[in-house]
Amino acid sequence: MISEYIDLDMINKKYPNLIYDSNKNTISGSIKICKNCNDEIISGCYDLLIDFNKSSIPYVYDVGKKIKRNYEHCYSDRRLCLATDIEQLLFIRDTKSICLWIEKYVESYYISYEYFQKYAIYPFGQYSHGNQGIAEFYKKYFNLNNEENSLNIIKYIFFNTYRGHNLCPCGSNKKIRNCHGNIIIKCKQDPNYNLLIKDFRRWFNDKK
Numbered sequence: 001m002i003s004e005y006i007d008l009d010m011i012n013k014k015y016p017n018l019i020y021d022s023n024k025n026t027i028s029g030s031i032k033i034c035k036n037c038n039d040e041i042i043s044g045c046y047d048l049l050i051d052f053n054k055s056s057i058p059y060v061y062d063v064g065k066k067i068k069r070n071y072e073h074c075y076s077d078r079r080l081c082l083a084t085d086i087e088q089l090l091f092i093r094d095t096k097s098i099c100l101w102i103e104k105y106v107e108s109y110y111i112s113y114e115y116f117q118k119y120a121i122y123p124f125g126q127y128s129h130g131n132q133g134i135a136e137f138y139k140k141y142f143n144l145n146n147e148e149n150s151l152n153i154i155k156y157i158f159f160n161t162y163r164g165h166n167l168c169p170c171g172s173n174k175k176i177r178n179c180h181g182n183i184i185i186k187c188k189q190d191p192n193y194n195l196l197i198k199d200f201r202r203w204f205n206d207k208k
């Protein structure tokens with residue numbers, strides 16, 4: 001479960017106003033940001049709730065109601081749209097740290113929000129929602145410039161037995177073992193494979 005990666009010591013040190021409730025399996029409180037962003041000091045303080053029970057990734061809610069209603073990266077139930085599920089899941093699994101996840105996704109979210117309110121552009125570039133976001137993530141993850149080819153890798157991971165001498169599904173004309181072999185094996189052997197499947201499926205069904 002994702003809550004096993006709650007590194008409380010680190011979180012307490014870095015975010016002293018966040019409190020973990022072990023009964024509810026949530027983190028609540030406030031978070032202060034103060035970052036230099038394109039030579040501009042962006043600062044603010046936000047009340048939030050991080051819920052570890054909702055999904056395979058933590059859900060973050062804007063309980064302080066500071067995020068404007070018309071901001072596109074916030075759902076109607078006030079959940080923050082931080083990035084695609086798959087990207088966050090892989091990040092948490094790789095770093096094994098909710099503290100680093102807060103820094104990378106939650107802090108950046110607020111910085112991005114403040115910056116957007118001032119300049120109407122996103123400081124770290126715009127990311128897409130839903131399936132388009134997933135497709136873009138996989139392109140980056142497999143280091144490809146083509147959405148179709150990364151879909152072929154996903155299909156291979158889903159439906160094929162790994163054979164190193166097969167041609168790589170990415171379309172490079174190289175053998176898998178000399179191309180995307182390692183990352184394909186890593187995905188197939190992933191202990192959280194079942195958690196990855198949700199995003200895979202969603203995207204795959206959309207593309208079929």
Ligand SMILES: [Zn+2]
Nearest residue numbers: 168170179180
């Ligand atoms: Zn390849």
